[in-house]
Amino acid sequence: MTIPAAWYLIVSALLFGIGATGVLVRRNALVMFMCIELMLNAANLALVTFARVLHDVGGQATVFFVLVVAAAEVTVGLGIVVAIFRTRHSAVVDDLHELQG
Amino acid sequence: MLATARTVPDVLVFIASAAIILGGAVGVVASKNPVHSALNLIATLIGIALAFVEQEANFLAAVQIIVYAGAIVILFLFVIMFLGVDRNESIRLEPLAGQRPLAVGAVAVVTGGLIALMAAGGWYSGATTVIAPTDPSNDVGALGKVIFTTYLFAFEATALLLIIAVVGAVLLARRPPASLDAAQRADDRDVAVGEELT
Structure with a gap:
């Protein structure tokens, strides 16, 4: 494997940036969740790259746990979206402004 | 000689995976339709799996496809269809003035x-806490x-986390009990009658 680690790390940083932009710009709760998944995947890519470069399988084990946490997070998050949709009939986060003074 | 012979395919695979990852990610953010966002997310996840294979994390690549593309994105699509929010969203609309350029x-x-x-x-800082060496043939x-x-x-x-997540999802997504629902409906009717009277 002759690809320098920095190349993968730069792709990871760009992916994280795109995901962060999506969370800040989009207003649909489901798309915001997908953008959070993008950021998690950017972290996974960096972890696997470091595991390869440092010859330490601990990085891959961490990716395994990130996958589990992502699955749990999506399950609960989508449950919350469904519950909100039942009462508000909207998945757009701008419609949730009850706490506004 | 052998090293240079191996470099060209490696670089090509890297370029392909990077293009798929970043193209899919842009698609997720820029798609008007949430269904298209989910499909672009699958492209990104497959690109990540390709990068995993290239870096000899074969098991994680398989898990990435099975868990992410097979389970999580399907869950997303299921909720999108279930809620019926698969219509286009006006991306141009900016409710908070100046928020978007500031965010970007x-x-x-x-x-x-x-x-x-x-x-x-320089990442070769002398790793001292190596737990186990990576083994390309037996990851x-x-x-x-x-x-x-x-x-x-x-x-x-x-x-434990997965158990809590499953119980939480069931509690959040189930319908309220029928008695509570009926009381709510009665309340709504009273309000409607009151509004008619006034």
């Missing part, structure tokens, strides 16, 4: 800093050994 600017600064850090960092074995010895407690904790 802040993200650009952070990403630029990250790229500078990633590109300049499942190395990963399994580490998960069931060093990270055993974390592994058991994930079992």
Whole structure:
């Protein structure tokens, strides 16, 4: 494997940036969740790259746990979206402004 | 000689995976329709799996496809269809004036800093806490050994986490009990009658 680690790390940083932009710009709760998944995947890519470069399988084990946490997070998050949709009939986060003074 | 012969396919695979990852990510953010966002997310996840294979994390590549593309994105699509929000959203609309350029600017600064850090960092700092060496021919074995010895407690904790997530999802997504629902409807009717009277 002759690809320098920095190349993968730069792709990871760009992916994280795109995901962060999506969370800040989009207003649909489901798309915001997908953008959070993008950021998690950017972290996974960096972890696997470091595991390869440092010859330490601990990085891959961490990716395994990130996958589990992502699955749990999506399950609960989508449950919350469904519950909100039942009462508000909207998945757009701008419609949730009850706490506004 | 052999090294240079191996470099060209490696570079091609890297370019392909990077293109799929970043193209899919842009598609997720820029698609008007949430269904298209989910499909672009699948493209990104497959690109990540390709990068995993290229870096000899074969087991994680398979898990990435099965868990992410097979389960999580399907869950997304299921909820999108279930809620019926699969219609186009007006992306151009900007409810908070100036929020979007500010967000893009802040993200650009952070990403630029990250790229500078990633590109300049010397990562061969002499790792002293190597848990187990990566083994390209047997990454499942190395990963399994580490998960069931060093990270055993974390592994058991994930079992608890998944149980909590399942129970939480069922509680959040189920309909309220019928009696409560009827009381709510009666309240609504009273309000409607009251509004008619006034």
